[in-house]
Amino acid sequence: MLKPQDGPxxxxxxxxxxxxxxxxxxxxxxxxxWQDAPLATxxxxxxxxxxxxVFADPAIRSHVGRVWYQREVRVPRGWAxxxxxxxxxxxxxxxxxxxxxxxVAEHQGGYTPFEADITSHxxxxxxxRLTVAVSNELTQSTIPPGSIAEDAAGxxxxxxxxxxxxxxxxxRSVVLYSTPAVHVEDVTVVxxxxxxxxxxxxxxxxxxxxxGADIHxxxxxxxxxxxxxxxxxxxxxxxxxxxxxxRWQPGRGYLYRxxxxxxxxxxxxxxxxxxxxxxxxxxxTQTFGVRTVEVRGxxxxxxxxxxxxxxxxxxxxxxxxxxGHSGAHMVNDFSLLEWIGANSFRTSHYPYAExxxxxxxxxxxxxxxxxxxxxxxxDFAGFFGTGAKxxxxxxxxxxxxxxxxxxxIEELIARDKNHPSVVVWSIANEPQSSEEGAxxxxxxxxxxxxxxxxxxxxxxxxxxxxxxxxxxxxxxFDVIMLNRYYGWYVNTGDLAAAEAALEAELRxxxxxxxxxxxxxxxxxxxxxxxxxxxEAPWSEEYQADLLxxxxxxxxxxxxxxxxxxxxxxxxxxxNGIMRVDGNKKGAFTRDRRPKAAAFALRRRWTQNxxxxxx
Ligand code: BDP
Numbered sequence: 259m260l261k262p263q264d265g266p267x268x269x270x271x272x273x274x275x276x277x278x279x280x281x282x283x284x285x286x287x288x289x290x291x292w293q294d295a296p297l298a299t300x301x302x303x304x305x306x307x308x309x310x311x312v313f314a315d316p317a318i319r320s321h322v323g324r325v326w327y328q329r330e331v332r333v334p335r336g337w338a339x340x341x342x343x344x345x346x347x348x349x350x351x352x353x354x355x356x357x358x359x360x361x362v363a364e365h366q367g368g369y370t371p372f373e374a375d376i377t378s379h380x381x382x383x384x385x386x387r388l389t390v391a392v393s394n395e396l397t398q399s400t401i402p403p404g405s406i407a408e409d410a411a412g413x414x415x416x417x418x419x420x421x422x423x424x425x426x427x428x429x430r431s432v433v434l435y436s437t438p439a440v441h442v443e444d445v446t447v448v449x450x451x452x453x454x455x456x457x458x459x460x461x462x463x464x465x466x467x468x469x470g471a472d473i474h475x476x477x478x479x480x481x482x483x484x485x486x487x488x489x490x491x492x493x494x495x496x497x498x499x500x501x502x503x504x505r506w507q508p509g510r511g512y513l514y515r516x517x518x519x520x521x522x523x524x525x526x527x528x529x530x531x532x533x534x535x536x537x538x539x540x541x542x543t544q545t546f547g548v549r550t551v552e553v554r555g556x557x558x559x560x561x562x563x564x565x566x567x568x569x570x571x572x573x574x575x576x577x578x579x580x581x582g583h584s585g586a587h588m589v590n591d592f593s594l595l596e597w598i599g600a601n602s603f604r605t606s607h608y609p610y611a612e613x614x615x616x617x618x619x620x621x622x623x624x625x626x627x628x629x630x631x632x633x634x635x636x637d638f639a640g641f642f643g644t645g646a647k648x649x650x651x652x653x654x655x656x657x658x659x660x661x662x663x664x665x666x667i668e669e670l671i672a673r674d675k676n677h678p679s680v681v682v683w684s685i686a687n688e689p690q691s692s693e694e695g696a697x698x699x700x701x702x703x704x705x706x707x708x709x710x711x712x713x714x715x716x717x718x719x720x721x722x723x724x725x726x727x728x729x730x731x732x733x734x735f736d737v738i739m740l741n742r743y744y745g746w747y748v749n750t751g752d753l754a755a756a757e758a759a760l761e762a763e764l765r766x767x768x769x770x771x772x773x774x775x776x777x778x779x780x781x782x783x784x785x786x787x788x789x790x791x792x793e794a795p796w797s798e799e800y801q802a803d804l805l806x807x808x809x810x811x812x813x814x815x816x817x818x819x820x821x822x823x824x825x826x827x828x829x830x831x832x833n834g835i836m837r838v839d840g841n842k843k844g845a846f847t848r849d850r851r852p853k854a855a856a857f858a859l860r861r862r863w864t865q866n867x868x869x870x871x872x
Pocket of ligand 1: 421700841
């Protein structure tokens, strides 16, 4: 799905800001049709943000069910005759969207965009009442999954098997935008190199939608970063060559633009006509980078050169705003990544805001892009206090879960396929992968990801309990991605034992599959300010020592292709006896102050740059 933009034929209005906000504590809003009238509430809520930590009210924070957002929107008066679209970049987890009393969109899945064509519901120059009912419920039919219990008094509680707080709300921007009725609906760009590698091939495919779309001629122009036209073609699909191409590289995010123009079929008026050229009916500009990604043996290659990932599994997580997108926080996080020498990160454990992906493209940051399929693992039942004994089956991960999982893979790839920063699709984090049923569940999902995007490696993140002797699915994927906690959850406080166990396991994976290994998580909870002379878990010294121990091992194992520390920063989790005010495995605190480990990582990552990172 394209990110909306303004341009010569399109306009865009931000609907971010304050909304009236009501908590549907008794679950009656849909039945009582709260969309039909102004919400009876004194509360207001900011968009974008999670609502949970904004109010000084525990009942709102832990509410399970729907909350309602409402505001008035004026349609710009110049939009008569245009197609008018309402677009949500993310509503976590479920949304019903009403324009006045009419239901115009429903969406499940908290981290991918959706939109509604509301042309027939609104009038240019007039206002409408926008109401959004947002559900934070996680069930067997959602990704991530969860379960809801209700006690005799009707009090509902939510449990889930993932280790981050279930923030909810309208987390990313809401926009109203216009396009002509016949419009560019989708653009796909795939790049490669020709001959000696100095010429790029840019394969493009455009979908034009709207009545009579097929009679409109389409042309594309490729502009370089300075805006100079370097190639062009006609038709809804084709190939453009760029001679003397500047590659997108890790650390150097050179971007081209593909300007897609749908021309008036009768040479009629429109943007561009005044300049003497053919009339442009609709125009959409898609940025792209020219680079290749390939797995060869145990090497992960970007532009044919071995790439070694350094960086973190991250979270969209901040005080007050929770998982809400904020430009200032985003730039700060990227600035810290640069300071520490990270060349990459994983969008653990859900797709991040589109602004984050665009920033990574521009700055040459490499991304492992993950779906929200986290917590598909009954082995965590003890940890999270939930009851399922078996993962795959009617009780837990069932056909409905699989359908939701397919949807999140489709929506992630549809959204992010044109980002050069994305080099791996991670279709799940730590699912149970040794139980009967795992292979039958994952084989079609891996195939789906490959079919939707044959150009990028596909992986999933393997959990510590399912090592090379037990795992039954890793051979279905292109890379081996491992989360390991030797020295933390096992061999706690004994780094010598941890070192031996870690090395033995990595060598077993190397021997079993001969594919690149990326350590997607390793780390230790650490209380900032706690120091110790001894190997004391939770101390800043222990965190730094543990990471350095892993690095010694990584440097001895040829198949290692990357290291992502868990986590970039401390983050909020659900309550539990294993967590003190959240997960403390950050190299930075939640408010982004460096722990001792951050300096140790910086030393390693700024000294060890490989040729492709330089
Ligand atoms: C892994 C999960 C991650 C957790 C981490 C931890 O992938 O989400 O936060 O362990 O325990 O199981 O810190």
